[in-house]
Amino acid sequence: MEGDLAMAKIPEDKMRAMIFEILNMERKNLRSKAKTDQRMSEEIQKLIITYSKMRF
Amino acid sequence: MKFKSIRMKNFMRYKGENTIEFSCDRKKNVTVVLGDNTVGKTTIAQAFRFGLYGAISTDRRKSEDDYLLLNNDVLAMMDANSRADVLVEIVATDEEKTYTIMRQIYYTRAFPQMIAREASKKVTLHISENDGANADIEVDANKVEEVVNELFPKDLSHYFLFDGERWNDVTIGGVRENIKDSVHILTGLSSYQKAMWHLKDMGSNSVIRKFKGKISGNGNMYDNLEAEREQMERSIEKCQEDIKVIDINLQNCDRKIRELEQQLEENRQTEEMQKKYKNLCTVRRSQAEHAQAEYRMLVNDFSDKAYMLLAKPMIKASLEMVKSVAGERRDIPHMHQDSIDYILRTGHCICGTKILPDSPEFECLIEQRNYLPPADIGSLLGEFERTAKRWNNRSGEAKSDFLQDAEKADASVRQYEDTCNEIALLERQMDERIDFGEIRRRIRQYRDESQRFSNQKGELQGRIEALKRQIEKTESDMRAQEAVSEENKKWRERVELAEAVYERMNHDFAEKEQKIFAELNQQIQSNFSRMFNAKDKRIELDKNYNIQMLYQTENGYREEKNLSEGEKIARNFAFIVTIMEYSRKRKAQNVGKDDVASDTLPIVLDGPFSKLGDENIKLIAKVLPEVSEQVIIFMLRKDWEYTGLDEFVGAYYSIDKDADKAYASVRKTGGVE
Secondary structure, eight states: OOSSOSSOOOOHHHHHHHHHHHHHHHHHHHTTOOSOHHHHHHHHHHHHHHHHHSOO | OEEEEEEEESBTTBOSEEEEEOOOOSSSOEEEEEEOTTSSHHHHHHHHHHHHHSOOOOOTTSOGGGSOOBOHHHHHHOOTTOEEEEEEEEEEEOSSEEEEEEEEEEEEEOTTSSOEEEEEEEEEEEEEETTOOSOOEEOOGGGHHHHHHHHSOGGGHHHHEEETTTTTOSEETTEEOOHHHHHHHHTTHHHHHHHHIIIIITOTTSHHHHHHHTOOBSHHHHHHHHHHHHHHHHHHHHHHHHHHHHHHHHHHHHHHHHHHHHHHHHTHHHHHHHHHHHHHHHHHHHHHHHHHHHHHHHHHHHHHHHHHHHHHHHHHHHHHHHHHHOSSOOOOTTOOHHHHHHHHHHTBOTTSOBOOTTSHHHHHHHHHHTTSTTTOOHHHHHHHHHHHHHHHHHHTTHHHHHHHHHHHHHHHHHHHHHHHHHHHHHHHHSOTTOOHHHHHHHHHHHHHHHHHHHHHHHHHHHHHHHHHHHHHHHHHHHHHHBOOOHHHHHHHHHHHHHHHHHHHHHHHHHHHHHHHHHHHHHHHHHHHHHHHOOSSEEEEEOTTOOEEEEEEETTEEEEOOSOOHHHHHHHHHHHHHHHHHHHHHHHHHHTTSSSOOOOOOOEEEESTTTTSOHHHHHHHHHHHHHHSSOEEEEEEGGGGGGGOOGGGEEEEEEEEOOTTOSOBEEEEEEEOO
8 A cells, every 4th residue: 555556545444345345255255166266356356446436 | 153954864874864953042052962882973973074075084994985874774675776875964054144065875786795886976055045135056066065165174174073082183084184274264364365366366367467457558668578477477377386286295295294104103012012022033042042052051061070970979989999908009100011011122211221131120120010000900099099089179069060050051041931922922912014114214205205395396486486576577667668548547546456455465364364373372271271270281383273282391391292192182172162262252253343254163072071081071061062152962871961061952862773773763852942
């Protein structure tokens, strides 16, 4: 989060919420293996794009 | 996580269907299944292992093929054309979902022999949501083992599916558990690891790599740098693949080393016997030589002196007789008539005087000749007396010498025979076929291989780090060549956000891992003291979560590796209770917080207290319902009262088996409906 970032600094609560969502997605998938690694990567990409669209 | 039920069909000792519904009550969280010896308590524990992992727990001397999963009575009723199935279905549930794991094997019979042949088998895992919000899902058959491992980590199964007869073992089937990964699963850290893998570590399909691929640049320079980066990323992926192979090889080496070390450990007594045997053989050889030498000495001594000793009475009588018949005599020692005849014949005395016939010298010699043997025995008797005196002197100590020599010879023969008997006893007791030198040689060989693989892995890891630094530099160059556009700006922001998330997760993971390790270590010591009242001992987890027992010495606490069976039980009990308690506490603390959830495990105990004293049984038994969400115990009817657990029991079951029948059945006898 430090350094010369092109994006605006993400607030702590948003960062925590995003990590929480990712971890829950991972936990859910670890307990069902419904999605492949590639699919999980795509899901996380979507989530990060959604968060990056928010104006902080 | 709790077990709701287990359904067994034709499984080992159980013919037909038998179902046990476990108590999921929060307070009365204990289910007890009581039975007498050899009625089938362990079979239910085996059903759990088979249901979850598709394999039963085998005795060290037997392989899985030595066990028949199909009930014998069912097999006996089959003919060449019939089929019969074994089925185990386990239903487990947590706050959100219910998991139904079912394994089924169909058998045919090699009629008329009593041999069952596996015809087909299947495994299914259905997941349903407790609130029925979404449709049930069936897990892909290839992924069932992975999901089951996530729900009930196999490497912890030795602890939560606990076999009281064998739980002093440190391995399951010779493979030491990877406890660290299992603890990561229980504490939710495996989600962090997986997320970091998807964000960055998985390479070309990772989130960050995909975002970076969307950024476009100006001209050939950018394209060249991008191609260069791709090539380096491929090299990293190749190195990672190689590391995976090396890791498998390392695990195999490690497994082999542990198996061989276990073999040494299990046969330590045989090795000591073999060493003793070898030493005794050397001792026996030298004792045999010694006994022979002693015997030779006796024989020599006897040959040398016995005749003198034996002749003693005869000599005495002879001397007396000589004295009586020839008391006065001329005794010219060592002379004989032949000596005089010789001098007369030569005509010269030995002093040089000429001896002429009729000379006084001649006459003198003729006179002396009359006193010499054989005409006169005076000289011979003199000889005899001198010899008799010499013999008497020499044989004075002979008798005691003979006795002493004989005692020495006897003693050395007895020593030799004792050693022979000891050797014969060892030969009956020990297994002389085990070649310990060969085992040690193989351990050294696997250690060398392991070292070689570790070096290779280190080199590859070094190469990956170098490539990563190179990629960073290339990306920095690429950034300078990036096209200035809104689209690029957008993707750059996303890359940076994903990288920030990755860094944060990496940091949180390390922090949590350290915290969990420290807390677990503190708690395991406290549980150990609470349950076993041990004052001079401590237990501790090392970095890989191996449990060490430390003894107090003058120089502080030192690890003790040669533990008694009781100590191993204490150590393992303290470990599993700590894991249970810790995960349960974490789960309670995390409810409603934005942190990933921890999981808990039920504990299934088969004959848990069979090797513990009454005092420890009570101490441990009362801890179990507190630390675990659910306790399932199979034990001997007669031992139950010592546990004092009745107030926590939600379901009682009994195993029935008629003496004339080869199969058992389970019956509910009480508890919450």
